[in-house]
Amino acid sequence: MEFRLEGNHKIMKEDTVILGVIGSDCHAVGNKILERVFAEAGFHVVNLGIMVSQQEFIDAAIETNAKAILISSLYGQGELDCDGMRSKCIEMGLDDILLYVGGNLVIGKTDFKIVEQKFLNMGYDRVFKPEDDLQQAVQLLKKDITQKKVNALQAGQDERRTKAS
Numbered sequence: 001m002e003f004r005l006e007g008n009h010k011i012m013k014e015d016t017v018i019l020g021v022i023g024s025d026c027h028a029v030g031n032k033i034l035e036r037v038f039a040e041a042g043f044h045v046v047n048l049g050i051m052v053s054q055q056e057f058i059d060a061a062i063e064t065n066a067k068a069i070l071i072s073s074l075y076g077q078g079e080l081d082c083d084g085m086r087s088k089c090i091e092m093g094l095d096d097i098l099l100y101v102g103g104n105l106v107i108g109k110t111d112f113k114i115v116e117q118k119f120l121n122m123g124y125d126r127v128f129k130p131e132d133d134l135q136q137a138v139q140l141l142k143k144d145i146t147q148k149k150v151n152a153l154q155a156g157q158d159e160r161r162t163k164a165s
């Protein structure tokens with residue numbers, strides 16, 4: 001499989017990411033921007049668009065062997081819509097998938113640190129507010145995917161060593 005250098009991180013050519021707006025949320029503009037930014041950064045983006053259920057994200061990730069699911073929530077119901085996603089992923093065999101979430105995740109104005117912690121506790125790997133720099137999000141995703149690959153390679157080596165001894 002082909003590797004190429006992107007910034008400081010090696011990524012597999014065309015790693016797939018699933019993108020969409022969760023729940024009954026119909027805010028469509030940010031979704032289009034995210035699709036473009038992540039595609040231009042070298043990812044194969046499967047964009048499920050707006051009003052996407054947890055199950056639809058998971059089915060698409062399984063079908064495409066995706067490395068990450070990028071979820072948006074803008075309309076204030078993010079806490080309800082996003083809860084339980086991590087356990088559903090594990091149930092469906094996606095133990096290692098990266099879960100990113102961003103947008104206006106709760107109703108009204110709450111200190112972002114509190115919102116972030118809430119979603120980290122739900123099992124999300126990274127949480128973004130609307131003003132966050134998308135190029136930074138791209139770099140974090142490349143770094144996180146590379147780290148997952150290194151961990152998987154190491155786990156494979158450890159297993160082979162154990163079998164050989």
Ligand code: B12
Nearest residue numbers: 025026027028029030072075076102103104107108130137
């Ligand atoms: C346009 C708009 C609408 C349009 C949407 C049209 C459409 N089809 O897109 C309409 C009129 C339909 C609408 C409806 C509603 N809206 Co509205 N809407 C907006 C508005 C004015 C702009 C949204 C937008 O396009 N922003 C521009 C894009 C580029 O920014 P973005 O969506 O935030 O996305 C960026 C970032 O958030 C970030 N991001 C998002 N997700 C992720 C994920 C990851 C992984 C990463 C890294 C980054 C990231 O990157 C994106 C790209 O830069 C916002 C206010 C605002 N200024 O944001 C309210 C707003 C989002 N709406 C709001 C509300 C409440 C509603 C309604 C519930 C109103 C109602 N009572 O009916 C409904 C919900 C309908 C539904 N089922 O979804 C609230 C949400 C409040 C909250 N979360 O607490 C907002 C914030 C307005 C407000 N200040 O109250 N809305």
